[in-house]
Amino acid sequence: MTSNPFGEFRVECYNAVKNAIVNLGFESSQVNIKFEIPPPSIDAHLAFPTFTFSRSFNISPKKIYDEILKFHFKLVDNVKLTAGYINFCVNIKRLADILFNSISKLDEQYGFIPAEKPMRIVVEHTSANPIHPLHIGAARNAVIGDTLARLLRARGHKVSTHFYIDDVGLQVSVAAYGFSKIKSFKLSMKPDHFIGLIYAITNCLLEIWKIKRDLDNAESDEMRIKLLSKLSEWVSIANELRERNEKLFDLLNEGVNSDPDPIRAVAELDLKYELGDESVKSLIREMCSMCIEGFKETLKKINVYHDSWDWESDIVWSSLVKKVLKGLRETSFVYEEAVPIFDANSAANKLGLKEKLGLNVNYEIPKLILQRSDGRSLYTTRDIAYTLWQFRNADKVIHVIGVEQSLAQLQLKVALAALGYTDLAENFIHYSYELVSLPGFKMSSRRGKYVDLDRILDEAVERAKMEVLKRNRNMDGELVDKISRMVGVGAVRYALISVSPNKKMVFTWDRILDFNRNSGPFIQYAHARACNILAKVEGAFSDYDSSMLEDELELDLVLIVSRFPEIVTEAADTLRIELITDYLYDVALKFNSFYDSVHVLKSKPIQLRNARLQLVNAVRIVLSNGLSLLGIDAPNRM
RNA sequence: GGGCCCGUAGCUCAGCAUGGAUAGAGCGCUGGCCUUCGGAGCCAGAGAACGUGGGUUCGAAUCCCACCGGGCCCGCCA
Numbered sequence: 001m002t003s004n005p006f007g008e009f010r011v012e013c014y015n016a017v018k019n020a021i022v023n024l025g026f027e028s029s030q031v032n033i034k035f036e037i038p039p040p041s042i043d044a045h046l047a048f049p050t051f052t053f054s055r056s057f058n059i060s061p062k063k064i065y066d067e068i069l070k071f072h073f074k075l076v077d078n079v080k081l082t083a084g085y086i087n088f089c090v091n092i093k094r095l096a097d098i099l100f101n102s103i104s105k106l107d108e109q110y111g112f113i114p115a116e117k118p119m120r121i122v123v124e125h126t127s128a129n130p131i132h133p134l135h136i137g138a139a140r141n142a143v144i145g146d147t148l149a150r151l152l153r154a155r156g157h158k159v160s161t162h163f164y165i166d167d168v169g170l171q172v173s174v175a176a177y178g179f180s181k182i183k184s185f186k187l188s189m190k191p192d193h194f195i196g197l198i199y200a201i202t203n204c205l206l207e208i209w210k211i212k213r214d215l216d217n218a219e220s221d222e223m224r225i226k227l228l229s230k231l232s233e234w235v236s237i238a239n240e241l242r243e244r245n246e247k248l249f250d251l252l253n254e255g256v257n258s259d260p261d262p263i264r265a266v267a268e269l270d271l272k273y274e275l276g277d278e279s280v281k282s283l284i285r286e287m288c289s290m291c292i293e294g295f296k297e298t299l300k301k302i303n304v305y306h307d308s309w310d311w312e313s314d315i316v317w318s319s320l321v322k323k324v325l326k327g328l329r330e331t332s333f334v335y336e337e338a339v340p341i342f343d344a345n346s347a348a349n350k351l352g353l354k355e356k357l358g359l360n361v362n363y364e365i366p367k368l369i370l371q372r373s374d375g376r377s378l379y380t381t382r383d384i385a386y387t388l389w390q391f392r393n394a395d396k397v398i399h400v401i402g403v404e405q406s407l408a409q410l411q412l413k414v415a416l417a418a419l420g421y422t423d424l425a426e427n428f429i430h431y432s433y434e435l436v437s438l439p440g441f442k443m444s445s446r447r448g449k450y451v452d453l454d455r456i457l458d459e460a461v462e463r464a465k466m467e468v469l470k471r472n473r474n475m476d477g478e479l480v481d482k483i484s485r486m487v488g489v490g491a492v493r494y495a496l497i498s499v500s501p502n503k504k505m506v507f508t509w510d511r512i513l514d515f516n517r518n519s520g521p522f523i524q525y526a527h528a529r530a531c532n533i534l535a536k537v538e539g540a541f542s543d544y545d546s547s548m549l550e551d552e553l554e555l556d557l558v559l560i561v562s563r564f565p566e567i568v569t570e571a572a573d574t575l576r577i578e579l580i581t582d583y584l585y586d587v588a589l590k591f592n593s594f595y596d597s598v599h600v601l602k603s604k605p606i607q608l609r610n611a612r613l614q615l616v617n618a619v620r621i622v623l624s625n626g627l628s629l630l631g632i633d634a635p636n637r638m
Numbered sequence: 639g640g641g642c643c644c645g646u647a648g649c650u651c652a653g654c655a656u657g658g659a660u661a662g663a664g665c666g667c668u669g670g671c672c673u674u675c676g677g678a679g680c681c682a683g684a685g686a687a688c689g690u691g692g693g694u695u696c697g698a699a700u701c702c703c704a705c706c707g708g709g710c711c712c713g714c715c716a
Contacts, residue, residue, distance in 0.1 A: 032656090039659060049658060051696080083659060084696095129716080169716055312716095339714055363641060369713045379716045406642065407711055434643075434710085467678065487678090499651065502643060504709070510665085511650075515678055518651090518664045525678050533675050574655085582652070585663085596671090596680040616675095638678080 003106060003113050005099040005562035009075045009090045010035065013046050016076070017086075020067035024059060044080065044087030045559060051084055061086070096546040096558045100614040103561075103621055111564040111625050114156030115573075121157050122390045123149045125400035126299070126306070127164040130291040131175040132196030134298050135443060135450040136507050137402075137436045143496040143631070144433055145400040146304040147577045150629050155572040160394070163295075163306040164386065167288045167313050169379070171199075171446075173270040176280075177262070178202025179287045180269075181255030185248060190454065192294025195287060200448030201241050201249055205256040207234045210263060237447055244448075274376055276317050284313075298453050302489055303631040310389075312382060320385035321377050325370055327419045334370070342368040344411045347418040356426070357413070368411045380408045384415045387428065396427045398575075403432040403502070431575065433501035439508060451507060460488030463513055464521070468638060475637075486633040487521050493632050494520030498581045518585050520632055523623060526588035526595075530620035531636040533600050537613060544610035553594040554615055560587055561618045568629065577630075584626045591619050 002008050013035060018028045031053050038047045050061040065081040073079075075098075077091040103110045125145020128138040149159045166172070178198045187194050211231045218224045242249040256262045272280040292309065299305065315321060328334050333347040345365040348354050354361050370381045390397045401409060409430035417425035437443065443450045465484035472480065495512045499505055515521040549555060564583070571579035600616055603609040624634040 034656075036658080041660065047659085051658070055696080085659070166716070171716075337713085341713065360641080366641090366712050372714050374714090376714090378714065383716095402710095403643070404710055405716085408716085432643090471676075471678080503651080504644070506650090508650095514664080516664075517678085519678085521678060525676090529676070529679085536675065576655095578652080582663095589663095592679060593681090595675080596677095599674055601675050637676090 001105055002098060002102055003110075004565040005095060005102055006559070006566055008098060009088075009095060009562075010046060010566070012073060012075050013048070013088045016068050016071035016073065016079075016088075017048050019071055020064055021053075023067050023070075024064070026057065030057075038085070038087060042082070042085075042087060043089065044082075045090045046088045048086040048088070049084065050086060054084075090559070092555045092558050093547045093549060095562055096549060096611070096615070099558060099562045099618060100544070100546065100611075103618045104614070107621060108625065110621055111568045112154040112156070113565050113569055118156045118158060119395040120393060121152055121159045122162055122394040122397045123152070123159055123400065124162040124164055124390065124398065125149075126295075126304070127166060127401070128295070129166050129171060129445070130192075130195075130288040130295070131172055131199045132291075132445045132450070133190070133192040133452040133454060134295055135445070135452050136438075136456060136512075137443065139302070139453045139456070139492070140433060140436050140496045140501075140505065141400055141402070142299060142302070142304045143493050144431070144501055144577065146631050147493075147497055147580075147629065148398065148400070148431065148575060150631060151568070151572045151575075151577060151580070154568060154629055160307045161305065162308045162310055162390065165288060165292065165309060165311045167284060167311055168274065168316055168377075168382070170266070170270055171203075172284060172288070173266050173273065174203050174206060175199035176273075176284045176287050177266045177269055178205075178252055178255075180283055182248065182251050185251060187245070187248065190294050190297065191290035192292075192298070193452070193454070195291045195294075196445070196452075197241070197244060197248065197448065198252065200446070201238075201252050202256065203446050204234055204238050204241055204448075205253055206262055206266065208238065209256060213263075241448055271376070273313065274316055281313075298457070301457050301485075302453070302493065303633070310386070312386070315382050315386045315389065316377055320389060321382055324381060324385045324388065324415075324419070328370065328415060331418050333418050338373045340370040342370050342411070342415060342418070344368055344414040344418075348414050351414075351417050351422065353414060353417055353425070357410075365410065365414065366407065368408075368415070380411060383408070384412050384419075387412060387416065388419075388421070388424070391421075391424050391427075396429070397424075398429045398431050400431045400433070403434055406430065406432055429575075431501070434504040436505045436507050439506050456492060456512060457488065459509070460492050460513055461485050462488070464488035464491065464515070467515060467521075472637070483635050483638050486635050487515075487524060487638055490520030490524050490627070490632040491515060492520075493630060494523070494581060497577050497630065500578055517589075520627075520630075521638070523584050523588045523627060524632070524634055524638055526591045527620060527623040527627065527634045528636060528638045529595055530591065530616050530623065533616050534613065534620065535636070536601060541610035541613040543607060544614050545607035546611050546614075548605075548608040549611050549615070551594070551598055553590065553597060554612065557587075557590050557594055557615055557619060560590060561615075561622050564622045564626070568626075580626055580629055584623060584630075587619065587622055587626070591623075 014033055017033050021028050021031050035046045035048055038044045050064050054061050061081055061084050065086055068079055068086060075090055075094055077089045080087045123145055126138060126142040128134055149161050152159045175198060211227050215227050218227060259265050269280055273284050328342055333343045334340050348365055368380055371378060387397060413425050413428050416428060461484050464487035468480050468484050491514060492512055495514060567579055567583045600612045603612050627634045
């Protein structure tokens with residue numbers, strides 16, 4: 001029994017070509033034996049382009065072809081030479097036998113071929129600041145990261161997903177400052193939304209306070225005019241925020257303005273937290289924990305889970321950051337001005353990293369400041385320490401982080417090598433993605449302007465529910481809700497990963513809530529249809545005859561379904577999750593065509609009907625397994 | 639000033655890593671398909687100077703160079 005049906009065919013073609021090359025008097029290592037999937041217009045299933053081989057060794061394609069024909073084939077039906085391609089046709093009926101046998105035994109495991117060398121892999125993702133709800137940008141991060149983790153697990157790797165809680169820094173201190181003013185205030189609201197509102201209001205009040213202070217000290221009219229325009233902008237934001245909750249706003253306003261210098265108070269909080277002051281620690285941890293509870297609730301709705309929640313402050317308070325600093329200072333790549341500076345460029349040059357990383361050798365990597373002049377730590381230095389910590393139980397570490405951090409992540413990588421961990425540097429991956437923007441305006445959590453994921457999910461599920469009800473008038477309410485959640489979440493997750501990560505994305509409801517073709521629900525629908533057919537069958541359908549499959553649509557399906565394992569393998573090994581969405585869409589499309597033109601249950605004789613049922617079952621398994629890789633549930637009905 | 643990313647049909651995107659056969663989809667648009675397993679569907683059609691100009695190659699959307707347009711980043715934010 002094979003776990004890779006199409007692979008059997010591929011191996012046979014490979015051996016045939018290799019054999020031919022050897023028989024022609026060459027070493028097989030002299031030729032790059034690479035196959036292509038021919039376009040649909042060509043009646044073949046794998047093609048070997050002879051151009052390179054034939055040109056560099058001056059052997060005609062015909063000669064290669066004749067040699068290949070001598071091979072004793074089992075799965076290959078015929079071989080043709082067309083326009084310089086050697087085209088192999090598989091015997092689909094035999095392939096179908098192999099497929100049905102394999103898939104019925106492997107079932108939920110079909111498609112997931114364990115890697116030869118399983119690795120321990122850390123995937124860090126989401127990692128949003130714990131001071132506001134997860135917004136659509138964080139959702140893209142979360143879904144990409146979670147899907148990567150699922151894919152890698154499917155390949156047998158031991159994956160651990162991490163959330164890096166960014167609780168150090170001024171933004172958190174601003175939120176905590178506000179939080180300290182209203183601790184007695186109770187609000188029946190999801191905790192991350194509550195903190196997000198506190199943060200936005202507090203930040204706004206502080207901005208206004210700062211502008212007013214600057215106005216008092218302004219030296220020119222020009223400056224005053226500039227400040228006044230800024231002031232009016234923030235005042236209008238203040239009005240909007242006050243409308244969201246007057247009582248909270250007024251309370252915070254009172255708190256901030258009773259302070260002689262709220263800006264200084266925030267800075268003090270910030271400093272004290274980094275030094276580990278107990279009362280500040282409990283304040284900030286309490287606030288962040290509330291926010292994180294909200295995150296977990298949201299992430300659970302969208303099938304995203306983290307194995308480890310790592311506090312950035314823990315890294316600061318431990319000796320790890322100091323160790324990194326000390327270690328880097330001991331290299332020849334750090335020099336001191338007012339602050340220690342890491343010369344990433346000369347490190348990369350000295351260690352020959354640029355070639356390895358595919359960077360232009362003339363590109364000068366900017367220097368990295370490792371520590372503030374007052375002795376406090378900086379983000380990237382902390383991240384170096386954190387990454388080393390992630391590596392203590394991992395062979396590979398993947399950071400899913402926005403593209404705007406590319407430079408910092410590169411400096412981090414170079415720093416790992418500079419510290420002597422060249423192997424870790426090579427196994428460190430910044431998986432970057434482009435940001436999601438809103439049409440018309442920029443998202444800004446500082447201004448309280450963002451589309452939060454909870455709202456998106458609510459909307460998606462609500463809309464899915466309308467669709468489900470339309471089709472299932474008598475369905476039990478609880479079941480309706482359950483299916484609506486699956487479908488709504490499926491639409492959102494699919495939308496977020498069906499576009500390459502390096503493409504910018506403009507958020508629109510239409511795009512995220514797409515239920516038509518090339519959407520999550522479309523795949524789910526094909527799956528439900530397959531289930532629906534199978535549910536109507538009584539007893540087993542093991543008495544089948546694959547050789548009776550004749551319709552082109554069903555032969556196409558056999559082919560594509562048999563390719564699932566190699567698609568998953570490639571997607572996992574190259575970290576390209578889009579391959580899975582593309583593939584599943586193709587399967588669903590082909591299945592729908594088949595469904596429309598071939599009536600499975602009425603097929604006669606019974607051996608043909610059963611062969612078709614085998615095929616439907618195979619499609620069902622592939623769609624279900626594929627969707628599970630994407631973190632999308634596959635309902636039987638919808 | 640330097641580095642990176644994006645530019646493919648009216649709109650949104652695949653394809654580019656590893657060059658190969660007639661550049662694929664979705665939305666929208668036109669016209670068909672419910673006596674058949676569920677129409678979130680199926681079939682057919684119109685719609686593309688692959689940003690521009692060079693180059694490499696038997697062959698370029700794909701590789702190289704220059705340019706144009708948009709975005710991100712570049713010493714004490716995260």
